[in-house]
Each structure stands twice: as C-alpha cells, then as structure tokens.
Amino acid sequence: MSEAISHFVNACEVIDVHEHHMAEVALSRDVNLLKLFQQSYAAWTGDVLPSEPKATSSIISAATEPTTWERLAPFLEKSGSNAFVRNLVRGVSNLYGVAETGITRENWEAVDTLVRLHHKDAKWPGEVIGRAGIKRIVTDPFLDPLLDPRPVLGESYDAVLRINAFTLGWHPNSRDHNGNSGHALLGRLGMEVTTFDDYCAAIRELVAGCAGRNQIALKNALAYDRDLSFDEPNVEMARKAWGKSSPSTAERKAFSDFVVDLFCQLAGQADLPVQTHLGTAIISGSHPLRISGLIERHPRTRFLLMHLAYPWSRDLLGMAFVYRNVWLDLCWSFLLSPSHFKLALHEAIEVLPDESRMMIGGDCLHIEETFAAIQGARELIGEVLSEKIASGYLRSRDAERLAIGVLSKNAREFFRMS
Numbered sequence: 001m002s003e004a005i006s007h008f009v010n011a012c013e014v015i016d017v018h019e020h021h022m023a024e025v026a027l028s029r030d031v032n033l034l035k036l037f038q039q040s041y042a043a044w045t046g047d048v049l050p051s052e053p054k055a056t057s058s059i060i061s062a063a064t065e066p067t068t069w070e071r072l073a074p075f076l077e078k079s080g081s082n083a084f085v086r087n088l089v090r091g092v093s094n095l096y097g098v099a100e101t102g103i104t105r106e107n108w109e110a111v112d113t114l115v116r117l118h119h120k121d122a123k124w125p126g127e128v129i130g131r132a133g134i135k136r137i138v139t140d141p142f143l144d145p146l147l148d149p150r151p152v153l154g155e156s157y158d159a160v161l162r163i164n165a166f167t168l169g170w171h172p173n174s175r176d177h178n179g180n181s182g183h184a185l186l187g188r189l190g191m192e193v194t195t196f197d198d199y200c201a202a203i204r205e206l207v208a209g210c211a212g213r214n215q216i217a218l219k220n221a222l223a224y225d226r227d228l229s230f231d232e233p234n235v236e237m238a239r240k241a242w243g244k245s246s247p248s249t250a251e252r253k254a255f256s257d258f259v260v261d262l263f264c265q266l267a268g269q270a271d272l273p274v275q276t277h278l279g280t281a282i283i284s285g286s287h288p289l290r291i292s293g294l295i296e297r298h299p300r301t302r303f304l305l306m307h308l309a310y311p312w313s314r315d316l317l318g319m320a321f322v323y324r325n326v327w328l329d330l331c332w333s334f335l336l337s338p339s340h341f342k343l344a345l346h347e348a349i350e351v352l353p354d355e356s357r358m359m360i361g362g363d364c365l366h367i368e369e370t371f372a373a374i375q376g377a378r379e380l381i382g383e384v385l386s387e388k389i390a391s392g393y394l395r396s397r398d399a400e401r402l403a404i405g406v407l408s409k410n411a412r413e414f415f416r417m418s
C-alpha cells in the first residue's frame with residue numbers, strides 16, 4: 001500500500017512554481033563540480049551568510065576555478081551533515097552515475113569530468129528537467145527582474161516580477177540586495193521618472209506590462225532587504241523619502257511600505273499572485289505574522305507564501321487556516337530540513353481549508369540542484385502520504401488526488417496556466 005502511493009507520486013508531472021533559473025547560470029557552458037557547490041545552497045554553509053546573500057551576484061560572476069579535493073572537502077566533510085549539502089550530493093550522484101558511493105576522494109575527478117562534459121551540451125539542462133518530470137517552471141531571475149524568460153530559457157518558462165528594487169527606489173542610486181536599481185529598470189522600459197507621482201504611475205505601467213513579458217506573478221523577497229512589518233501606507237511620509245540619497249530610517253520604511261502596498265493593490269486588480277519570501281533571511285524581521293496586516297488590507301490579492309516560513313511553519317499554517325487569500329509554496333522548506341518538512345506537511349494536510357492550497361518548487365540556480373530538490377520532495381511527499389494512509393487518515397484515492405494537486409494541478413489553476 002505505502003509503496004503504491006510513492007510510485008504514484010514519482011510518476012506525477014510537476015509544475016515547479018519557483019526556481020532561479022537564469023541564462024547566466026542554468027545555461028552556462030563553463031560549469032564544473034566545484035562550481036555546482038559554490039553556486040548552490042551548500043555555499044550557505046560557508047562564506048555566504050543566509051541573512052546576506054548579497055554575495056550571490058559576485059558568486060555568479062566569479063570565474064570558474066579548477067575543482068580540487070581540498071576545495072570540495074569543506075562541503076563534503078566539514079558540512080557533510082547539512083541538508084543543503086546532502087541534497088546536492090544526492091542529485092549529482094544520481095545524475096552522474098555514482099549513486100552507490102556518492103562523491104568520494106576516489107571518484108571526484110571522474111565526476112568533475114562528467115559535469116564539465118555534460119554542461120558543454122546545450123541539450124543537458126532540458127534533459128535534466130525532463131528526468132525530474134518537470135513540465136513547467138516559474139522562475140525568479142533576480143539578476144534581471146524584467147527578464148522575459150521564454151526567448152532565453154524556452155517555452156516551458158514563465159517568470160515573476162521581483163519588486164524589491166522598485167520598493168527601495170526613493171533615489172536613482174538606491175539598490176536592493178541583488179544590486180538592482182528601480183530607476184535604472186524603469187529607464188530600460190523607457191519610463192522617465194522625475195517626481196514621486198511619476199514614479200507611482202511608472203509602477204502602474206510596470207505591472208500592466210507583466211503579461212507582455214510572460215511574468216505571471218509578483219515576487220516580494222524583501223525579507224533580505226528589510227523587516228516584513230509593512231504598515232498602513234502613509235503617503236506624506238513616503239513622499240519625504242523621494243529624491244534623497246539617504247532618507248531617514250522612518251522615511252525609507254514609509255516609502256517602501258507605500259510602494260509594497262501599491263504593488264499588492266495592483267496585483268489584486270490584475271489578478272496576479274504575490275509570491276512572498278517568509279522565514280529565515282534577515283531573521284529578526286521575517287516572522288510570517290509580520291505580514292498579516294498587508295494580507296488583511298488586500299483581501300482580493302492572492303498571496304503565495306513561501307518556504308513554510310521556516311522555522312515558523314506552525315504560525316504560517318495558522319495564517320493559512322484563517323486567511324482565504326493565502327496559498328503555500330513549499331519550496332526550499334524540504335531543502336532546509338527534510339524531517340521538519342514531513343512534520344509540517346502532516347499538519348498542513350490536516351489544517352488547510354481545502355486541497356488547492358499547496359504547491360512545490362525547487363528554488364535553485366543549477367538544474368542539478370533543481371533535479372535533486374524535486375526528487376527529494378517527491379520522496380518526502382510519498383512518505384507522508386503513505387503514513388497518512390497507514391494511519392487511516394486518508395484513503396489511497398484521496399492521497400492520489402492530493403498528490404496531483406500539490407505537484408501540478410493547484411499551480412496550473414492558481415497561475416491560470418493554459
């Protein structure tokens with residue numbers, strides 16, 4: 001019985017609602033084994049602080065260095081117990097034929113050669129996505145928030161409009177944690193902005209243009225730039241920040257609160273969901289309850305709350321029980337802690353008001369890590385559903401219907417995909 005549901009989950013197609021696939025990384029021809037680790041969450045165990053992944057852009061542009069055992073060992077041995085590392089090791093081992101042993105001091109050179117060879121082949125990314133059973137992908141290409149993904153990544157891609165740079169755009173020189181300037185981005189769209197009112201009009205035009213860029217949602221990743229207490233908009237205070245290179249803390253907050261509120265209002269009118277990062281980032285400000293005011297002010301806006309707000313998944317489930325404009329993107333939570341994910345998924349199945357509320361994504365830069373994330377998610381979802389069947393909570397047919405919902409159907413309906 002329990003094996004049957006796991007086989008079923010493994011055979012389901014996936015609509016992956018969150019990746020960071022960008023041509024600069026996912027389609028790079030210059031990738032080796034070391035680079036896969038350096039450009040993955042495994043790097044967050046070392047020099048990249050989880051609260052400050054500012055280093056992400058420098059990591060992406062850094063030259064490829066030769067793989068050596070000395071460079072791999074800090075990942076494989078020093079941080080070998082970490083779930084990000086375990087996930088990537090498993091994905092790489094499965095894809096490059098060393099599933100029996102994993103990556104070892106004896107085989108790393110052979111694995112490195114295979115990684116380099118496969119990445120020279122333009123068909124490799126598509127092949128890996130196919131092997132993961134992923135049919136469509138929603139990507140957040142944070143290096144270019146205006147990217148139309150289809151000309152570069154293919155027809156199976158849609159994107160999100162990442163709003164961070166615009167919500168911090170009180171001055172042409174103000175930038176988000178990825179280094180993006182809202183003014184520069186609007187300038188690329190031919191929008192001249194000199195006054196605060198121009199800026200608000202430009203934001204309206206920006207959202208109206210989403211469909212034309214194959215952007216099917218907005219993405220709020222401000223948990224990496226500021227705290228998530230988005231207060232009632234105060235337009236007078238927001239105006240005070242305008243044009244200043246260093247506004248006061250209160251003026252900055254008011255400006256960004258105001259623009260976030262405007263985005264949420266426009267998203268509701270345009271029927272675009274708002275994906276929102278919750279949980280670990282700037283951890284003192286990323287508790288999910290901090291955005292409850294924003295959710296309550298915009299009952300017609302659909303919020304897709306991410307990562308099970310780890311480590312506050314129970315608080316998030318409480319919110320998803322109370323608010324009918326909240327859905328959950330489980331991505332990344334199973335990479336942070338597979339065992340916590342299982343516990344939280346058991347509760348989520350019981351607490352959520354209906355079966356439409358959960359979706360999955362990988363949240364990765366490289367296709368190997370995406371492959372590993374989706375494989376891992378299938379396995380964990382299969383285990384939870386088989387436990388739910390074994391305890392008598394669900395019948396097999398109910399578990400199968402739920403699996404199809406979480407893996408693809410919910411996302412297709414939520415994002416109005418054809």
Ligand SMILES: [Zn+2]
Pocket residue numbers: 018019020140363
């Ligand atoms: Zn992400």
